[in-house]
Amino acid sequence: MSVVAFERKSATGAWSESELNTIVAALNAALGPAKGREWETGATESGDAQFYLLDSLPDQACELCVSRIGGRYILEDGSGRLLFEHRSLPLVAQHARAAVSSRSWSLVARLVLLSFTVRHTIQEKVEPLLIEGEELLVHVAPQLAIFA
Template sequence: MSVVAFERKQDNGEWSEKELNTLAAAFGAAMARGIGRRWETGMTENGDAQFYLLGPLPEQVCELCVSRIGGRYVLEDGCGRLLFEHRNLERVALHAKAAVPSTSWLMVRAITLWFAIRNTIHEKVEPLLVEGEELFVQFVPQLAALA
């Protein structure tokens, strides 16, 4: 018996219509919120297909990336950390839907600013108020004696 090695069929680096519909449906809610997210497709250095979920303008930071590498779908966050990997795109799409950041960057910045202001008041202003109260308690009896 002889064994014949078949060449692996190379992907052309493009997403099929069915794959794009599956991914667009998974990210549809994230893009419909009016935040300004959108998606793009691309290729890796080896010609593997990639799907990017981009953040709002002007930065358009990559928030999530789905790559098709040799029949497997790989989900990564915007920093390139692996979140999930599977041969079934629907499963990857479910994990991608759950991994979409739901808080906008503007909201994150507002929350951070609020905590910075609150911390400044707590650390800087409150001690001044407490010291002023202590001084007031010490000088009131002396002022009452003068009256």
């Protein structure tokens, strides 16, 4: 048996300057000292290029990841869920911008939901206890007045 040596593909782990400019321009509103976010590049185990949008210090958790694998650009969130995939980097960058801006609105929605939950809990659990205490005082007050 003979072994045929196939030519290996060269690693494509480096972003071109135009690709980086496209991604950074799309995410420009999410980056900067005011937001505290930063970006970093890397490579997959296979050597494919990756772009990471990192949260603010000290955690610097990955919020978004854009990967270039075999001519396709793949957008994932920080949990590794696929958000979008296409051959056009500007289109993927637009979806990345939308994903970052929707993330802040989801935080606002969570805070509003939390405030409604706290208010509902107070109305359902605490107010009945206060009303029962008033009723008890109304029934016991005449008996206590005898001792006064």
